[in-house]
Amino acid sequence: MLPVIGITANFDAENHRTTLSTDYSRAVERAGGIPLIIPILDEPDRAEAILDHIHGLILTGGVDLDPSYFGENPHPKLGRVSPERDRVEIPLAQAALSRKLPLLGICRGIQLLNVAAGGTLYQDINSQAKDPLKHYQEAPRWFPSHEVKLDLATRTGKIHGVKALRVNSFHHQAVSRVAPGFIVTAWAADGIIEGIERPDDPFTIGVQWHPEGMWEKDARFLALFTALVEAAQTYARS
Ligand code: MN
Numbered sequence: 001m002l003p004v005i006g007i008t009a010n011f012d013a014e015n016h017r018t019t020l021s022t023d024y025s026r027a028v029e030r031a032g033g034i035p036l037i038i039p040i041l042d043e044p045d046r047a048e049a050i051l052d053h054i055h056g057l058i059l060t061g062g063v064d065l066d067p068s069y070f071g072e073n074p075h076p077k078l079g080r081v082s083p084e085r086d087r088v089e090i091p092l093a094q095a096a097l098s099r100k101l102p103l104l105g106i107c108r109g110i111q112l113l114n115v116a117a118g119g120t121l122y123q124d125i126n127s128q129a130k131d132p133l134k135h136y137q138e139a140p141r142w143f144p145s146h147e148v149k150l151d152l153a154t155r156t157g158k159i160h161g162v163k164a165l166r167v168n169s170f171h172h173q174a175v176s177r178v179a180p181g182f183i184v185t186a187w188a189a190d191g192i193i194e195g196i197e198r199p200d201d202p203f204t205i206g207v208q209w210h211p212e213g214m215w216e217k218d219a220r221f222l223a224l225f226t227a228l229v230e231a232a233q234t235y236a237r238s
Helices: 022-030 046-053 083-098 108-116 155-160 219-237
Strands: 004-008 010-012 017-019 034-038 056-059 103-106 146-150 164-167 183-188 193-197 204-207
Touching: 004 022, 004 046, 004 083, 004 219, 010 083, 022 034, 022 219, 034 046, 046 083, 056 083, 056 108, 056 219, 083 103, 083 108, 103 108, 103 219, 108 193, 108 204, 146 155, 146 193, 155 183, 155 193, 155 204, 155 219, 204 219
Parallel strands: 004 034, 004 056, 056 103, 103 204
Antiparallel strands: 010 017, 146 164, 146 183, 183 193, 193 204
């Protein structure tokens, strides 16, 4: 049986549309899984019931997180938020964490994962972090614009098998205080956290870059999806 990977989506409130780049679902397919897009729900309690039907979860990129989820007021440079997404995705992530469902957070997804587990964010790197480099590239999606250092002792490091990797970068927020139980797996040269994982779990990983936007140009970036699908396969059998 092929494992089913749930994928969260953007919500276009104005036009009542669920939207998502096909880069995510195609990466899951290529990695050997079945992608299943999770929409906004009117009843967030049903998010947990969705987990009964999937074997892995991807928390995708998108707009900023509402800082009230980590106990802060909005900074003037906070961008657009989606209360509808937060309301579904925070409990979804918490329920996935508690059942140790294989989980990959990408961009907004790593941030959401960190906040759902009790960590905090920089609401705006450029005004809150010291001497930041350019984290919102104006180069094409696939272009690796800055380097990250990977800790080879971590699962994320082992999946990539290299100490340094150039990645794309489309974020102005980032992990600030790392959630309890999580460790940092990747850093940019300015010290901004680019990867976290919870080492006690089979597969709970977040990355700040967008591997789904890179794998077609550079097959090394499919590795996270392949590892997620493998972990989902194991989860499905257990
Ligand atoms: Mn970056």
